[in-house]
Amino acid sequence: xxxxxxxxxxxxxxxxxxxxxxxxxxxxxxxxxxxxxxxxxxxxxxxxxxxxxxxxxxxxxxxxxxxxxxxxxxxxxxxxxxxxxxxxxxxxxxxxxxxxxxxxxxxxxxxxxxxxxxxxxxxxxxxxxxxxxxxxxxxxxxxxxxxxxxxxxxxxxxxxxxxxxxxxxxxxxxxxxxxxxxxxxxxxxxxxxxxxxxxxxxxxxxxxxxxxxxxxxxxxxxxxxxxxxxxxxxxxxxxxxxxxxxxxxxxxxxxxxxxxxxxxxxxxxxxxxxxxxxxxxxxxxxxxxxxxxxxxxxxxxxxxxxxxxxxxxxxxxxxxxxxxxxxxxxxxxxxxxxxxxxxxxxxxxxxxxxxxxxxxxxxxxxxxxxxxxxxxxxxxxxxxxxxxxxxxxxxxxxxxxxxxxxxxxxxxxxxxxxxxxxxxxxxxxxxxxxx
Amino acid sequence: xxxxxxxxxxxxxxxxxxxxxxxxxxxxxxxxxxxxxxxxxxxxxxxxxxxxxxxxxxxxxxxxxxxxxxxxxxxxxxxxxxxxxxxxxxxxxxxxxxxxxxxxxxxxxxxxxxxxxxxxxxxxxxxxxxxxxxxxxxxxxxxxxxxxxxxxxxxxxxxxxxxxxxxxxxxxxxxx
Numbered sequence: 003x004x005x006x007x008x009x010x011x012x013x014x015x016x017x018x019x020x021x022x023x024x025x026x027x028x029x030x031x032x033x034x035x036x037x038x039x040x041x042x043x044x045x046x047x048x049x050x051x052x053x054x055x056x057x058x059x060x061x062x063x064x065x066x067x068x069x070x071x072x073x074x075x076x077x078x079x080x081x082x083x084x085x086x087x088x089x090x091x092x093x094x095x096x097x098x099x100x101x102x103x104x105x106x107x108x109x110x111x112x113x114x115x116x117x118x119x120x121x122x123x124x125x126x127x128x129x130x131x132x133x134x135x136x137x138x139x140x141x142x143x144x145x146x147x148x149x150x151x152x153x154x155x156x157x158x159x160x161x162x163x164x165x166x167x168x169x170x171x172x173x174x175x176x177x178x179x180x181x182x183x184x185x186x187x188x189x190x191x192x193x194x195x196x197x198x199x200x201x202x203x204x205x206x207x208x209x210x211x212x213x214x215x216x217x218x219x220x221x222x223x224x225x226x227x228x229x230x231x232x233x234x235x236x237x238x239x240x241x242x243x244x245x246x247x248x249x250x251x252x253x254x255x256x257x258x259x260x261x262x263x264x265x266x267x268x269x270x271x272x273x274x275x276x277x278x279x280x281x282x283x284x285x286x287x288x289x290x291x292x293x294x295x296x297x298x299x300x301x302x303x304x305x306x307x308x309x310x311x312x313x314x315x316x317x318x319x320x321x322x323x324x325x326x327x328x329x330x331x332x333x334x335x336x337x338x339x340x341x342x343x344x345x346x347x348x349x350x351x352x353x354x355x356x357x358x359x360x361x362x363x364x365x366x367x368x369x370x371x372x373x374x375x376x377x378x379x380x381x382x383x384x385x386x387x388x389x390x391x392x393x394x395x396x397x398x399x400x401x402x403x404x405x406x407x408x409x410x411x412x413x414x415x416x417x418x419x420x421x422x423x424x425x426x427x428x429x430x431x432x433x434x435x436x437x
Numbered sequence: 438x439x440x441x442x443x444x445x446x447x448x449x450x451x452x453x454x455x456x457x458x459x460x461x462x463x464x465x466x467x468x469x470x471x472x473x474x475x476x477x478x479x480x481x482x483x484x485x486x487x488x489x490x491x492x493x494x495x496x497x498x499x500x501x502x503x504x505x506x507x508x509x510x511x512x513x514x515x516x517x518x519x520x521x522x523x524x525x526x527x528x529x530x531x532x533x534x535x536x537x538x539x540x541x542x543x544x545x546x547x548x549x550x551x552x553x554x555x556x557x558x559x560x561x562x563x564x565x566x567x568x569x570x571x572x573x574x575x576x577x578x579x580x581x582x583x584x585x586x587x588x589x590x591x592x593x594x595x596x597x598x599x600x601x602x603x604x605x606x607x608x609x610x611x612x613x
Contacts, residue, residue, distance in 0.1 A: 307534060436482065
C-alpha cells in the first residue's frame, strides 16, 4: 500500500463545542455531588460497622499510617492524592513522549504531536492541588511529617524514620515538589512555544532547539521521575522502600499517558479530525501500549519477586498488607491491577489486526487507564486509610471531577493550535507512514 | 519456496526499486504469475504488490513460545514438586512466582531457536541445499523478477515482451 494514500488537508481546527463543555460541566457537578454524598455517609458513620467486624483480622502491627487519627477527611484527602498522582503522571507523560520523540528524531509521531503536547498544560493545576493537599492534610497522609517521631528518647521516637530525616523533612519535600512541577511545566512551555512558532514560520530551527530542550527535560525527568515516585507515593509507607519504585511508577505513568494519547487520537479521528492519521500510526500507538504494558509488568514483577524470594519481614509487610491485611479489602484491587495492566492488554493487543482496529484499541486503552488507577490506589490507600478504605461514591466522584478537569484542559489546549503541526520538518515522513 | 527441479525460468533484471514495484503490478495485471522477486534491500509494499498472503511467522513464533512456556512449567513443577520435593527459601515446593523468570527465559529461547530454524528452512538455507541464484547481481545493485515458465500458459516471447515493456533492462533465461 506504499505511497498510494491520498494526503488529506493538513489544516484542521479543533472545536471545543458547547455541547462538550456542557457534558464536562455536568460530569464535574455529578462528581462533586458524589463526593458530597460519600463524605456525608462517611462522616455520619454509615458503613463503618462493617469494618469493626474485620478489624481483628487486620495486620495492624505493620500499619504505620495515621492510625489513631483517622477521620473521614483522611479518606477524602487520600482520594485527592491518588487522583493527583495519576493525572500528574498522565500529563507529564505527554512531555516525556514529546521529548524522546525529538531525541530519537522520530518522524511518524509528528502527525499526532499536538495531542501529547496538549496534556502537560494540566500540570500547574495538579501542582497547586498537591501542594495544598500536603499543607492541609500532610499529617493525615504522611506518617513521617509527625514531629514526635524525631524526638530522641521521646515516646513516639522511631529510629528508622529519624534516620531518613535528611531526605524526608518538610522544607526539602516542599522544595522538591515545587521543583518538579516548575521544571516540568516550564520545559513544556518552551517546547510548546517553539512548536507554535514553527507553525507560523516553518524551517528547521525550532526543531533543533526543541530537540535540545527535550534532552534537558529527559535528563531532569530521569532523576525527578524517580524522586517524585519516592516522595509522592513511596514515602507514605515510610519504613518500607524498594529500589524498583521509581522505574515502576515511571512505567505506570508512561503507559497511562500513552493510553490517554491513543484514546484522544482515536476519538478525534472518529469525530472527523486527524484525517492524515492512518492505520499505521494507530498500529504504532498500539505497539507502544502493548510494549509498555509488558514493561510495567516486568518492573512490577521484578519488585514483587525479589521481596517474595528474600522474604525479609520489613519488606514483605508491604505485600502482606495488600494480600491479607485490613480484612483483605485490598486483595481485589491488587489483582484487578495485575489483570487490567498485563493480562488484558497483552491478550487484546497481541495481534496485528487488533492494533489496527479502533474498537479493540479503545477497549485496551480504557482497560489500561482503569488498571493504572487501581495501581496507584493499591499503592496509596493501604498506607493512608488502611482498613477504612473502600470503593464508594467518594472514589467515583473524585475520579469524575479530576477526569472532567483534565479533559477540559486538554480540549482547551487543542483549540489553541492547528491539530497537525503542519511545518514540522519530519511531517512528510509521517504522512507516508506505512508499516 | 520449494525447490523447483528441472524448471525453466525467465528472469527480468531491473535497475530501480520504483520501476520493479510498478512492474510487479503491471506484470501481474497482464496475467503472468511471478515466481519471486529478488532485491538487494527490502522494498516497502512489495509483498502486497506480489499478492503474497499474510505471513504466518507470527503464528509460528507464538507456537514456539507456547512450547517453551509449557516445557519450562512442566519441567520445574515435575522436578520440584513430584520427583524430588524440595523446600527452597521456606517456600512451598510448588511456588509459582519463582517459576516465572525461567518460564520467561525458555519461552524466549524456544521462540528464538525456532524462528532461526524456520528462517533456514523457509529460505532453503540448509547445509546441503544449493540455493537458487537467479542472478548474482541481486546481492549488489540489481532487482530480479523470476517467472516460472511451466506455471504460465503464455508463450516465452509474450512474457519477455511484457517484461521489457514494464521496464526490464534485460531478460535472461535460467534453467535449474
